[in-house]
Amino acid sequence: MEDPMPSAQERAKMLAQEMKRAILEAKTAEARAKRLGDEVLLALAEAKKEAQAVSEIVEYPIGRYECKGCGQGSIFSQLYRELPPCDNCGGRVYLGAEPTITKIIPPPPRKYSAGMYECAGCRTRIVVAEDMDVLPPCDVCAAYKLKPA
Ligand SMILES: [Zn+2]
Ligand SMILES: [Zn+2]
Secondary structure (H helix, E strand, C coil): CCCCCCCHHHHHHHHHHHHHHHHHHHHHHHHHHHHHHHHHHHHHHHHHHHHHHCCEEEEECCEEEEECCCCCEEEECCCECCCCCCCCCCCCCEECCCCEEEECCCCCCCCECCEEEEECCCCCEEEECCCECCCCCCCCCCCCCEEEC
């Protein structure tokens, strides 16, 4: 006399297997999230450096330039950040070359800077990708409780 239904013992074994699998998957996902978090922080640090580096734009206007080395005239028909070398002597110093310098005034600092935040409600870590005055709600529980992590 055989029971076609799996016994409670068998069910328990199957459930235990499934639970083990779920835990392993969760651990893998957690490790991936952590790695992505580290990468995001690196990218944010680079973005900050980029923003600080570009504080002025130097542009040489279109026009006729005279090489200081050999006196050859050159017409530059596009704007240059840096003038190309003289066709004749390879020199890079030109007479009358006055670049226009546009200073970039950085925007006023925001209240919250980009970075890693943690929800005080559900403990989820959230990346805020740019500086802002008002923090967004938590991705998971929707509470407005993000705190710098
Ligand atoms: Zn020259
Ligand atoms: Zn939350």
